[in-house]
Amino acid sequence: MTSTVSLTVNGKAVSAEVEPRTLLVQLLREILGLTGTHVGCDTSQCGACVVHVNGTSLKSCTMLAVQAEGADVTTIEGLADGDTLHPMQQAFHENHGLQCGFCTPGMIMSAIDLAKRNPDPSEKEIREWLEGNLCRCTGYHNIVKSIKAGAQAMNA
């Protein structure tokens, strides 16, 4: 019992056969092969799976694939413009905002949404915004630094 879902992912129209229970993250990773979006938990609490749906950050493990019908989805793979990194990607690189890299796609997608809403977030605002994104490696220190720099670069 599958149905067809059609949506735009990273600017390309795609459609796929999915089960009613298929999650958006499964559609992205397992059907479309976009493995940059990660799964770190089964209770929607780690944020490794954050993507943008219609311009807003969203945990792709909290949405059914069928709910994404007609949506415009951007994943970590869709951020860079050719070889030119998105300013937030660049900021994570320059500020050592990642170690193992597993939380990183979700962190970056989440951070971009923050920077769109708040062009110059304070340390406290960044830390509160990241409440839904876990990182076990960095202790957040350099992630906070990266996001501050990235937000400034995005809004420069």
Next chain:
Amino acid sequence: MSETGIGATVLRREDRRFISGRGNYVDDVNRPGQVYAHFVRSPHAHADVKSIDTTAAAAADGVVAVLTGADVAADGLGGLPVGWGITSQDGSPMIEPPWPIIAQDRVRYVGEAVAVVIAATRNQAKDAAELVAVDYNPLPAIISTQDSIKDGVPQVWDDAKHNICFDWGFGDADATNDAFAKASHVTTVDLVNQRLIPNAIEPRSSVADFDSSTGEMTLWCTSQGPHAVRLLLGAFVLQQPEHKFRVVSPDVGGGFGSKIYPYAEYATCCWAARRLGVPVKWTAERSESFLTDAHGRDHITKAELALDGDGRFLGLRVSTIANMGAYLSAFAPLIPTYLYATLFAGQYTTPAIFAEVKAVFTNTTPVDAYRGAGRPEATFMLERLIDAAAKEVGVDPVDIRRRNFIAPEAFPYQTPVALLYDSGNYGAALDKALELSDYAGFEARRKASEAAGKLRGIGISTPIEATGAAPSAIAGQLGARAGLYESAEIRFNATGNVTVFSGSHSHGQGHATSFAQVVSDKLGVPYENIEIVEGDTGRVQMGMGTFGSRSLSVGGSAIVKASEKIIEKGKKIAAHLLEASVDDIEFSGGNFAVKGTDKSVNIAEVAFTAYVPHNYPHFTGDPEADKNALEPGLDEQAFFDPLNFNFPYGAYVCEVEVDPDTGVTEVARFTAIDDVGNVINPMIVHGQIQGGVVQGIGQALLENGVYDQGSGQLLSGSYMDYTMPRADNVPNIDSDLTITPCPMNPLGVKGCGEMGTIGSPPAVINAIIDALSGYGVRHLDMPATPQRVWSAIREARPAA
């Protein structure tokens, strides 16, 4: 210092793929025709498995096979091995129970696998697993570490009386008792070092692919050391010959110890792939990670410190019960013994030390090394005990430490607990920490907090650890069943660029960058012309992997040794090209030169000559002489076996603010000074320390692996119950370094991966107890949750 050499902050080259979503983690690996494994796991902590009916599951959609412990036994698979043996005080060996990869007849913890369903899709495997009917006969379970050794409690293993795996003694009991007899003061603390669950954000995963035409097995798995997985699973469990077994650990999303071990699920995928002739994939769900990743810590300790009238330490006596869980994980016996009691001297001159450790079995998930492994437990015990003693004898916590520090001129220093410290200047690190933390300004900050209705406290800890394990021969005498060297190969290609193969494994540590910095520095090859290869037994000659903060001091030293061999051979080739004697050739900055002349040749040219040996020493025709003729190629391998551990140390200062009405504790400031010897890439070192400190703050304030004592259910089995440190729970970490080079390895480096986790918990707890000192609170268990802090305040000073 060049911009990309040793000591330079070089941005990480591995970042590009991670920030672009192009990492290659195990769950990203897919093999044509693969099927998926889903495990049926015991809901009981202790039960006999009376029967398993797989009929309905086997008939379900997409199911390829349902396998149980009986199939494991029928196929003659071995159990999971233990890599370290410990001998009890009475001379008897530890109890080493069998650990089959799927339970047979009895289950001993919640989450233990009783069957595996293999199906065409993940969902089909998961659905069918619901149809496996297991008939259990539940048995009473023992969960509590404390109660496990009491009379009449349930027994996990028949031959482990009172659930004791071993009862180990270490140090000089008589000398320690004498020290206590002449003490003018004795301080005693009772401590719990709670169970932690490692929680690398990438769940464990494996994909196995068996080629029946060649007999070759390939396993992709989330491992910190693929060669060790190959050896242990191949030889002990699968009988898969090592030369026909390739293990690949590509990008791994954090390890923290939990990804060292050769897990049952990896073996099961291999076995099923071989049996079924199709690739088999498994990825843990987070709830599975909570139940089945090896846990950490779980000690109960009584510690006593004997002091003289001047606050000098005379003796230390420690008695610990260490929970092993239901089975012995690969390095579990090592953690509460040689990685624990050998650290009891700390940074201090305590002359007499004795430790007793009872390792116990309980019906819980097996416990093994978790970031720090034994050393956080030792440091928490010692640094809490010293603070308690300082309070009791009325000496300032800074002063009591200074009075007992090993003096900088006393190195090398033989501690009474086996270790020979090579170098250190403990007072200097403490001075720097006090300065950077503005320790002197604390009183003003305390008053400001007080004015806002908050209690402010300050706590210090001066941790030490032993990293870079270890001389293999000594480890062997102490019970190790493996070597502890590391290997490296440096291969020049004909065009002059370099491929370096290392047996270490990076899962966040940035080896691709820092190892290339080392090679660029040593061989004068441009940094961008050097590639580091790790994590594939099919490409890397041999390896022990990354654990115990050893990659740079052991793996990096192997790389230095290989580079020395490259230079040695390069000199011979250069001597021929330059028509000079080998003894007259000097190497520096990538060039071989004839001493005292301007004749030189670059190492890239030497490499080209080595692979296109047209201009090469001719054979003489004399077979004896030609035996030593110069071989083509510029490709050298080295193994480095450490001469000793190395001993990073530090001084940590934590300031907390407690809300007395709610018990909520905020870490207001955290200062970490570490001495990790020479530094290759300061940015990476600081990142390791910041991350480690936050993991330690997590232990101090938030994290707790809690079981229901009756049923043995893991109550903190998800991110809703197991409170991981989040960005808004922690402050920025002020970290800085002092540099005392380690004399025992060619780079002068020490480990830096675990210091933060080791040093921070006692600093945080000491700070909270300082904050609550006005109430007379003397003790607080980790994690210092709001409820515990609030209760401590209420109990110390009941409402008027």
